[in-house]
Amino acid sequence: MSQAESLKNSYIDWLKKELIFTDVEDGYISISTPFVDNNYDNIELFAKFVSKSQIEVTDFGETLFNLEDNGLKITKRSKNIYRLFENTLNDFGIEYNSNTEALSITTDVRRFPTAKNRLLQAIMRINDLLYLSKENVNATFNDILSSFLIDNEILFSPNVEIVGKNGISSHFDFSIPLPAGKDRLIKTAARPNDVNQAKVFNFDVRETSNTRDSKYVLLLNDSNNAIRDQMKMNALVGLDDNLAEVIGFEKIQNDPSLLVAS
Template structure:
């Protein structure tokens, strides 16, 4: 036996041993595959027998639910949804009622199963492999809010502070005459005081040179299951004491008029 054949035999033997097919009912099979997603969770798929002699493969909503449990909501952003749909299309997989799914003939099961597995892994990797991903997603959510309300904001702006060090702001909304320039910072994990103190330092240094300016810090208090995260009072007080406006993302419309001016 050649080395390639030996490796193939070993791989198939391993896969057959590790993959588990289990009948849940007469028409539904659960498949546990020996692959892990970006959260080190095992991937599970289901096969459903249809009356027209086809089968439907589905993740039963597991992929999107798992992402949302980690704070990644695909539907919150048009751009995120577009990327997600393009990724599924590349593997011939559909999203129906938040399930990744495809329906095929019996003979096409092996290929369809492989396509669904690839789609699940691709969607997980696309949104979770970057270590700065959580921050970038909340930054994008704030950007969508500004764009949807026709607020012309410049993203990712660097401003020199009084010490000569350059400080970064997530968005800048230009002022005019009596309307101040508005600077926005975003904090995706707001209950960590280190992030609030870092934002405060940047703002205080910048404000010394940008007198006619207002400063806002958007705090991500929106969880993946639409529950509100309680922000520690000391986080908001730290900002308010320095005349910096904390904005809870769930209450973002409260500053709409002053940002749109």
């Protein structure tokens, strides 16, 4: 077995072991994921059948509770942060209960894997609001990148969902058309060393690359911090160099053509 294959198998085994389903009270199933929140605790979701064919997945309000515990209260009084919060809900199709502060999504059983992934990625994006508020940022990294693409006359589509080999839908922040009918699928990370985003990127590339003739990029906001080698390793483990790459926004700013080169 090659070293690359060994790393690939190790990564997949880790993902399977760390995704733990447990029956809990009131008919709920606890789903402990390998992704961590701002307190470095594993993000936990809860699923429950609301009918024979429908299932609800929720965080029971833990995401916003943890943000408030870290000093960030999501409220309409903070217009900018609340706008970014609502944008994330809309991007991922997430429901928000203002009374319980729960984030949830209800879907049919066949689409459960996709719904779980969408809620999980929305939670990780919302957790980034703590970082944005501390940095006094008025726009998300995706807002900045959108403006950059428009200014440089680069065609793109935002918020693209790709159905993978197992029927699971993966979310990419941008799709940029390339020659010969290909496209460049971009996932972004506002924090250049966010290990969660590295893991998600690796999973999504594996899930969709057999059904999509694309090039994949994890684009990191390295304006204030350098990208660590460990970040690249987590994102690219087991992936071909010609298929996926990790790149910093500073490099793209110096040479926008990198996003459209085939």
